[in-house]
Amino acid sequence: MVNKSLKKLYTFLIFAFLYAPIIVLIVFSFNSSKSRGVWTGFTLKWYVELFKDAEVLKALYNTLLIAVSSAIISTIIGTFAAIGIYNMNGLGKKVVLNLNYLPVLNPDIVTAVSLMTLFRFLRIEFGFITMLLSHITFCIPYVILSILPKLKQMNKHLAEAAMDLGATPLYALRKVIIPEIMPGIITGGLMAFTLSIDDFVISFFNTGPGVSNLSITIFSMARRGINPVINALSTLMFIGLLGLLLIINKRTDKNQGERGGLI
Template identity: 75%
Template sequence: MVSKISKKIYLFLMFAFLYIPIVVLIAFSFNDSKLQGVWSGFTLRWYIDLFKDAEILRALYITILIAILSSVISTIIGTFAAIGIHGIKGFNRNIILNLNYIPVLNPDIVTAISLMALFRFVKVEFGFITMLLSHIVFSIPYVILSVLPKLKQMNVNLAEAAMDLGATPFYALRKVIIPEIFPGIITGMLLAFTLSIDDFVISFFNTGHGISNLSITIYSMTRKGINPIINALSTLMFVVLLVLLLVINKRSDEDLKIGGN
């Protein structure tokens, strides 16, 4: 009995430590005062000012555009890569899987500086393209890891049976394999989209003049002093990412139920 109570207290304290700061942030996004920690009444003016701020809106546009493009491109590349890895047998497959894990485990700062050095070496002008390429690169391994479990669950004889009946390899891929692994593809794309919106380090080192996403813009604003607009923007970002997380978790639960059946 004591053990159960202590576990509940521990969980409560842990989640309180994690989420109380977010609750405070959300609450003060509606605070009428510019001072942090002083409540002066309820207001929505920071949200109104947020959508009147040209710098924020431009950063939001760039963030969403890069997130959409990078998630779609990385999903296409990652899906075909996962199918290729799944078809490899033996020791070579383990080597490739370990190579795919390295970017996931690698600190963001190492990946960021490595990409920056590569772009400088090939003399690519820093800007929108370099940021987009960077987001594609760090998203691909996550897509591969999302698609591979669905490939393992798939009946390996389905594609072979389709080709035995006269289907071309591309037709079997489009009509048999892709529909079977589609939930994993969607999960990988949502994960890549979330990672792109959330990224700061890789974006910061691989952007150019005039190209700034939300994370870089927020960082620049905080160095000048905390503006309540940042609270409103952070609240909206938290809500959007929370919704995406719930969608990903729900899809994962559905995949597990389907796999269990």
């Protein structure tokens, strides 16, 4: 009984430690004062100001556009790469897996400077395209690592059985393999999306004039004081992402229930 209570307390403390800063941010997004440490009254003015701040809205637009684009592209590339790696054998598979681990283990600054040097060498003009390409490159390894465990859980003979019954390789991929690994694909896509939104170092080194995402904009604001509008924006982003996760989890549970019913 004591051990069970200690486990619950330990779990509560972990989640309190993780989410207390977010809760404080949400509370102070309704604070009428610009001070981040003193509560002076409830207000919605920062949410109103948010939709009047052209700089923040432009940064938000760039952030979401790059995050969605990089998540979709990196998920597509990562899915096919993971399937290819899974079907490899021997030393070649180990080499490719280790190469995939390197960008994950590398400090972000190394990846950022490397990409910046590559773009300069190729004489690519810095701007939206370079930031998008750098985010795609950064996210692909994480997508691969999210999908590989699902491929290992899958019965590797399913695709072969489908092709023995007359399915083409492409049809077997669409109707057999991808549905089986869909949870991993969704996880990889969400991870790519959140990594792209969160990234600062890679964005900072690979952006160009007139292109700024939220992390760069907030970094610039930090020198003269964070605008409380950022608290309101962060609150809306957190609620939006939380809602997205709940919808995805509900759909995943529903699909698993339907499959269980069929079995």
